[in-house]
Amino acid sequence: MDLEVEADLRRVEEVLKTVGFSEVKLSDRGLEAKMKDGYGRVHVLGFRLDGDSVCLDIHRDSPIHLGFIGVDYSGEKVREVSGKILEYASKIGVSGEVYRRGELVH
Secondary structure, three states, rough: EEEEEOOOHHHHHHHHHHHHOOEEEEEEEEEEEEEOOOOOOEEEEEEEEOOEEEEEEEEEEEEEEEEEEEEEOOHHHHHHHHHHHHHHHOOOOOOOOEEEOOOEEO
């Protein structure tokens, strides 16, 4: 699942830490965040778009995964975490949209 958030990378880092991501790594080009989920993890990869927008790729990884095998992009946990990200972001004045397979969902 993809989210497009109208904020800079530092603001997105703040949102991710607030909703439960313990490992958030920020670089000049983007960010990576991880949240433990049972034997796997919820994994977020983010990169800057034009202006002050950030695209977030949110998925759940199994303990052993390779390519798309063992990776879930639309499961219940991914939808739950995406909802929490958007909910907290809206509370602090950051807007966002959900995309699934390139189509606007929310």
